[in-house]
Amino acid sequence: MLPLPRFDLANLNPNCPQSIRAIRPALPVIDRLDEKWLAAAAALAERGRVLSHPNPSVGALIVRSDPVMSLSAVVVGRGWTQPGGRPHAEAAALEQAGQRAVGATLYVTLEPCAHVSERGPACADLVTKSGISRVIIGTCDPDPRTQGKGIARLEQAGIAVTLAHHKPSHDSLRGYLKQRNTGRxxxxxxxxxxxxxxxxxxxxxxxxxxxxxxxxxxxxxxxxxxxxxxxxxxxxxxxxxxxxxxxxxxxxxxxxxxxxxxxxxxxxxxxxxxxxxxxxxxxxxxxxxxxxxxxxxxxxxxxxxxxxxxxxxxxxxxxxxxxxxxxxxxxxxxxxxxxxxxxxxxxxxxxxxxxxxxxxxx
The missing domain is CATH 3.40.430.10 (Dihydrofolate Reductase, subunit A)
Known part of the structure; x- marks a missing residue:
């Protein structure tokens, strides 16, 4: 049996800026199938947990329909944060998906980063250029370089974004979120x-x-x-x-x-x-x-x-x-x-x- 749908608790989520909380009502916004794929992304995040330091381990899954095979959904890309923190999960999943990412849905446990560093591009920019049409995010990133900015950049590019404050995603990031939110x-x-x-x-x-x-x-x-x-x-x-x-x-x-x-x-x-x-x-x-x-x-x-x-x-x-x-x-x-x-x-x-x-x- 598939789990019950989760609720969008962005308006209660301290990781999210007020501008994001104000427009995210506390209503069920992801169905059972979305819940299943987001849970699978959280499981992928656990693969990188031991070696991703200093970055948090994030999981990403790219799913699209396949009318040729008469499949309602097929996974075309998987990724998790690699040893040492790079590449990020989204980058790894997009590289695997290639052109199959066009029109697909990205499930990712943490808001895609919005900052460019010497180690790589912003994941939000990679997603907007990939042709992804929909993104389901497990939780906001409390890093001030990204907090809410990644979501805004995706939406400005015309991508449908759903923020579902998702306990398995949150749990896979509990150390990162605790450090960012409380300093310990x-x-x-x-x-x-x-x-x-x-x-x-x-x-x-x-x-x-x-x-x-x-x-x-x-x-x-x-x-x-x-x-x-x-x-x-x-x-x-x-x-x-x-x-x-x-x-x-x-x-x-x-x-x-x-x-x-x-x-x-x-x-x-x-x-x-x-x-x-x-x-x-x-x-x-x-x-x-x-x-x-x-x-x-x-x-x-x-x-x-x-x-x-x-x-x-x-x-x-x-x-x-x-x-x-x-x-x-x-x-x-x-x-x-x-x-x-x-x-x-x-x-x-x-x-x-x-x-x-x-x-x-x-």
Missing amino acids: PHVTLKLAMSLDGAIALRSGESRWITGPEARAHTHRERARADAILVGGGTLRSDNPRLDVRLPGLETRSPARFVLSRSAVPAGWQAIANPEEILALQDIQYLFIEGGAQTAAAFLKRDLVDRILLYRAPIIIGGGLPAIADFGLSDLTSAHGRWSLSDQRKLGNDTLEIYERTPCLPA
Whole structure:
């Protein structure tokens, strides 16, 4: 069954300038087929996520009807942001489509860029010259060089533009949007615990609470991050490698940070308090791996956007807690802050993914 149509929330989207919000009513504007193609573009964006830095990974899909084959829609171009950030997704998809782009629809997760750089032309200009007749955009680009300008340039060229604030597109860009809108990285907190909420025995032993499938998933999440952070206690007791041990991604190990006021070993960078992540301008995705005091410090300051909770089917009893006390004074304020967005089995373990409520906007 195809998903329900999404709504155009441009008038609620902080990524969009007021001039765009004012003319985009909050009404359903894409049908189920458009939703399917835009979701496919978001899936393409994930292919470039690990290697597109410093640019966000965008997905683009070009679709047209094929009367000769009696097909209502056929994909003629696919693209995602290439390693190092160039070529952009739209450029890659248009190159693949060639002349078949004439009269076709472009589905793209992020507003086409409107600025020219030494690394390449503006994607909005490439689209206007391609013969594309319709563009469906997942979300506005908050970059002031493009914000609303890409859409305006397309419409001035006579292209029909639909802005559908689309959650899968938004999610594929969550780090970029968070950095642009708030000045800080998107923060994921990873917790691996027993059924009774312990991350280690009282002695501190924690290898291994979860099984190999959960640990492999953690390595994939590390590869998707720009930086990993642990607490000073974790660094001193475990001396963790925090590298990516997956075939083909061994060189993708993120930068390593530690929450500490003390001197740190070579290969690590120290930050004295959680607020210092606001200065990490080149970091879009920050992955926190503990321990309990570090988790509490970031939660207390409301600096966590996503929680990965790996739960092992074991009971420790009297072990070390996953999260230290962070001064919660009443249960009322604890409710409604997190939404379960996904749950799955990883071998014998269970992964629960929680996101801040509401998930939209950034």
